Amino acid sequence: MLSRRTFLAAAAAILSLSPGFAEDASIHVMDAYGRTMGGIGASGAAFFTLHNMGATDDRLVAAKADVAQKVELHTHIMDDQGVMKMVEVKEGFPVAAGGMHELKRGADHVMLMGLTTELKDGDSFPLTLVFESGTEVTVEVPIDNARMPAKGEMDHGTGG
Numbered sequence: 001m002l003s004r005r006t007f008l009a010a011a012a013a014i015l016s017l018s019p020g021f022a023e024d025a026s027i028h029v030m031d032a033y034g035r036t037m038g039g040i041g042a043s044g045a046a047f048f049t050l051h052n053m054g055a056t057d058d059r060l061v062a063a064k065a066d067v068a069q070k071v072e073l074h075t076h077i078m079d080d081q082g083v084m085k086m087v088e089v090k091e092g093f094p095v096a097a098g099g100m101h102e103l104k105r106g107a108d109h110v111m112l113m114g115l116t117t118e119l120k121d122g123d124s125f126p127l128t129l130v131f132e133s134g135t136e137v138t139v140e141v142p143i144d145n146a147r148m149p150a151k152g153e154m155d156h157g158t159g160g
């Protein structure tokens with residue numbers, strides 16, 4: 001009988017073998033977590049830091065997940081009235097060779113629209129990130145609604 005701790009260690013070891021951490025993947029996805037704003041039909045968002053370990057510039061152009069009807073790349077902009085709002089970023093997010101790109105609250109994020117699965121704290125879901133180079137990286141995104149915004153991050157209560 002495995003102890004819970006042993007089980008978690010084993011689960012972590014298996015996760016570390018997921019494609020997102022494969023040795024040959026030139027894009028590393030670090031510190032992924034998600035937030036949800038309700039049950040089925042509600043929206044959610046995912047945040048992480050991309051690190052391009054390769055020698056060529058790349059760009060995150062799409063994201064895919066089975067847990068939502070629609071997955072878009074979003075950012076926040078200030079409108080004419082000085083109100084922050086979310087907009088889709090069709091051209092995606094560039095990650096220069098050797099560089100990083102951070103997706104975080106109040107800024108760039110992956111938006112999950114119309115959740116088809118209820119996701120609560122402690123749940124996780126696979127998110128596939130599609131890059132301009134053709135590289136696809138799948139990472140497991142744990143839901144962490146209790147996580148506080150990092151210093152310098154804005155939180156508008158939309159979760160996105």
Ligand SMILES: [Cu+2]
Nearest residue numbers: 074086111160
């Ligand atoms: Cu959004």
